[in-house]
Amino acid sequence: MSSLPRAHELGLIGCHVCGLVCRDVPDLHDATCPRCGAALHRRKLGSFARTWALLIAAFFFYIPANVLPIMRTVSLGDVDDNTILSGVLELWVKGSPDLAIIVFTASIVVPMLKFLAMSLLLISAHRRTAWAQRQRAKLYRLVEFIGYWSMLDVFVVALLTALVQFGILSLVEPLPGVVFFGLTVVLTMLASMSFDPRLIWDSKETHD
Ligand SMILES: [Zn+2]
Numbered sequence: 344m345s346s347l348p349r350a351h352e353l354g355l356i357g358c359h360v361c362g363l364v365c366r367d368v369p370d371l372h373d374a375t376c377p378r379c380g381a382a383l384h385r386r387k388l389g390s391f392a393r394t395w396a397l398l399i400a401a402f403f404f405y406i407p408a409n410v411l412p413i414m415r416t417v418s419l420g421d422v423d424d425n426t427i428l429s430g431v432l433e434l435w436v437k438g439s440p441d442l443a444i445i446v447f448t449a450s451i452v453v454p455m456l457k458f459l460a461m462s463l464l465l466i467s468a469h470r471r472t473a474w475a476q477r478q479r480a481k482l483y484r485l486v487e488f489i490g491y492w493s494m495l496d497v498f499v500v501a502l503l504t505a506l507v508q509f510g511i512l513s514l515v516e517p518l519p520g521v522v523f524f525g526l527t528v529v530l531t532m533l534a535s536m537s538f539d540p541r542l543i544w545d546s547k548e549t550h551d
Pocket of ligand 1: 361376
């Protein structure tokens with residue numbers, strides 16, 4: 344794979360905004376895309392720092408998202424404030440194990456896997472290792488794909504609200520934990536967007 348030519352070896356550069364393939368110039372300082380006028384870069388600027396910052400911020404918001412209650416349910420006069428985990432347990436006990444599995448996957452498994460996957464991508468790209476490049480590229484695409492589905496948890500709160508209509512629960516109210524969870528989801532999505540997947544292919548043997 345490393346025998347494939349790189350864009351800069353061919354004197355080409357892709358525009359980040361419109362995707363137009365342009366001629367690379369030695370001094371890229373104020374080179375712009377002839378089609379859309381965006382500044383041309385061989386790699387996304389500050390990709391490492393930005394992705395790490397967003398990922399760490401997401402992790403910090405993930406703590407209150409789990410510690411603070413995400414919703415209040417009132418059924419038969421019984422007021423219950425639930426965190427993500429106690430909500431999952433509650434759903435499991437009250438006979439909706441399938442819903443419990445969906446909430447657990449969307450709010451615990453997926454975010455944890457995203458933190459691990461993005462950290463792995465960042466560390467391995469930083470070390471410029473040629474290890475498992477294809478798999479890492481696949482992992483990055485998977486993280487990007489999952490990003491679209493991570494608001495599932497918020498939909499579950501909406502679904503629970505709908506249950507009220509059927510008289511199963513008499514009141515469901517979202518609490519601050521949901522806001523922190525939403526911030527975590529948005530920040531992890533921004534982190535995966537600011538990561539430059541081309542960094543995966545910058546291994547030591549083929550670069551410099
Ligand atoms: Zn362009």
